[in-house]
Amino acid sequence: MAIEVFNRYENKYLLDHDAYLRFYSDLLDYMELDEYNKQHEFYTISNLYFDTPNDSLIRTSLSKPKYKEKLRLRSYGVPGADAKVYLEMKKKVFGLVNKRRTGLKLHEAYAFVGSGVEPAFQPYMNKQVMEEIKYFLSRYKLEPKVYLAYERKALFSKESRDLRITFDTNIRHRRHDLGLELGDHGELLDPSNKWLLEVKAENTVPLWLSRLLSEHGLFRTSFSKYGNEFKKTVRHAGMSIPFAERERVSYV
Template sequence: MNRLLGDDHAGHALRAPSRLHSFNRYEIKYLVPSERLPALRAELAGRMDSDSHGADGGYGVWSTYYDTRDLRFYWEKIEGLKFRRKLRVRHYGDRTNVGDDTTVHVEIKQRVNRVTQKRRVAMPYHLARDLCDGRRMVEHDPSQAAFLEEVLELISMLDLRPVAMTGYQREAYVGRDADVGLRVTVDSRVRGRDRDFDFAADAENRLIVPARLSVVEFKANERVPYWLTDLAARLNMSVVRVSKYCQSVEAFGRAPRSIFHVPESKPSPDSETVEV
């Protein structure tokens, strides 16, 4: 059943994208067992360059997601709406070192038919909290005004609040030559929590995707090259519809587990709660 009220257009009036730090991409996701990752890495390294920020095993990615009391954004994703969005605050790196002046990104990620659009601004963490939690406009460059006003209006109109946090270790590869614009990410040890949303909080995080699986994404401006889809076929990689945000919401019992939920493995040391 569609959980969106037909007369409730709050938030959907805010569809015009700002030009600030925006890009469109097609994204394809896979769940890849750990034993297939060496072959995947070897193929990617032969045709792509490592992300400049991803040396020595990659980098951490931590995101706090905002939603309504009745999880409107979650249900938009589950029900496959052609237009849907998420609001999040994201940090790249070691979350334990995050302080008031650490740079984070306030980001709207939205889906329009098959195209993923991202718009974001970078700012100190204390300003991001003032904007998203304090619901007040913050100091900004004039070029950021339209986007920040959109974020603030979205938060106020829909009464958004922090709902879930996700974190994982990311390896990233970028295309070269004819594949400029192509990006492949490998996200491992996908964790989450449902409280204590300060990035640096001394809080417990739990694996929300089995440790033996990594989320691999192919991201392209126009189309994914044939060599990459052929590689996926050779490695028996199956396309999945998985959302780390939805996975976290369901893992902590805030919504019934959907048909897209990645089930936990049988209990093992790798699938236990982890502290990070």
């Protein structure tokens, strides 16, 4: 969970519970649980997404441009004010995901995003990423918009750490209590609570994985947690989304 800079391709799939159990069982012949999951069945990931007052980042993302970017603050579990969290800038260019993140204390992260002023450098920070996020913050007036949390099970290939597979469940969201320290409660994003499977690879996936996906009848889907949360929120509020956005973004 400490990787700070990487590029990879991410493919997503939605599974019901029985399909998850079958696929996960077969994966264990080729993959092993990450260190944290060896001690706990799942771990909780909490995210706070930032956007402009008129939601320009997520609206742009939903229009499926060749380039898109977003900023989020992530913690593992519910953090205290002095807990280490991760401020992440995520970009996607022609399908290639670039994620850059730096460790910060929770209060430092809030102050940095709110003011655009870097905190005093500490050993747990990534100086280059801090500079890049500072430039990002200079381009947008950002505010916390949505909290998203879920339980995750993660595996790595026994042959290469370049291949990672994650299963996310109990994806929940809220647009109140917008602080990571305020608990991990929220409304289920999908009442049927399907599993979100993500295949994350720096290069092409191995043949054994392609075969397994085919044998289990799993097909790639377009799924953004923040994107689907935004669509759900807009729909419940009776607001409108441009037609292209409605057509191109799947909703569970």
